[in-house]
Amino acid sequence: MAEEKLFGKYNEFIIVLLGFLLTGVIGTYISQTYTMKNAELTAANKIFSEYSQLIGDRYFTMNQVMIAIKNDYSDADIKSRWNAYRSELQKWNTARSYNREMIKLYFGQPLWNTERDIHYFFRAWGQSLESANKDKLVVDFECLEGKIDRFLVIIHSFNFSFGKAIQKGEIGSNKDQSMVDKNPRPPTPCLIKT
Numbered sequence: 001m002a003e004e005k006l007f008g009k010y011n012e013f014i015i016v017l018l019g020f021l022l023t024g025v026i027g028t029y030i031s032q033t034y035t036m037k038n039a040e041l042t043a044a045n046k047i048f049s050e051y052s053q054l055i056g057d058r059y060f061t062m063n064q065v066m067i068a069i070k071n072d073y074s075d076a077d078i079k080s081r082w083n084a085y086r087s088e089l090q091k092w093n094t095a096r097s098y099n100r101e102m103i104k105l106y107f108g109q110p111l112w113n114t115e116r117d118i119h120y121f122f123r124a125w126g127q128s129l130e131s132a133n134k135d136k137l138v139v140d141f142e143c144l145e146g147k148i149d150r151f152l153v154i155i156h157s158f159n160f161s162f163g164k165a166i167q168k169g170e171i172g173s174n175k176d177q178s179m180v181d182k183n184p185r186p187p188t189p190c191l192i193k194t
Contacts, residue, residue, distance in 0.1 A: 040172035048162040061085040108176035127188040143190035
């Protein structure tokens with residue numbers, strides 16, 4: 001007695017066709033998922049690298065201004081350091097809007113809010129130094145250096161969180177979806193009226 005085939009005389013053809021279709025659909029899905037994850041990882045690494053560079057450059061040049069003011073360097077040296085800082089500030093401000101939105105898109109709102117905190121601390125620090133320069137106020141450097149030490153902890157934590165998200169694949173479509181409240185903007189710190 002002949003074995004009855006599910007699809008009759010077209011059984012082998014239908015089985016091969018179904019196998020091809022299922023393999024094609026599943027293979028395409030796997031390939032597309034891998035390609036998307038790889039693209040997200042590449043973009044996230046680029047954002048992390050570029051933003052970390054901007055933070056480092058802005059911190060370095062701002063610190064150079066502070067050292068010059070604190071140690072009564074010549075007016076020419078202070079002016080040169082201000083010019084270097086303003087150049088870095090221009091790069092920061094030019095890139096900020098794009099970087100900020102890419103941080104939110106790829107890493108989520110918690111890191112987006114931390115970026116905001118970093119920006120506003122840099123801004124307050126700069127305002128303190130500018131006020132000392134323009135308004136003849138005196139900067140309490142011990143106070144400011146203590147705030148900068150705490151600020152560096154925030155920066156290191158921020159960079160660690162970037163790296164951890166990348167390492168765990170918690171980027172893009174897998175980013176942190178939690179919502180957090182914004183911190184208040186910091187005041188201009190550590191100024192003493194003369």
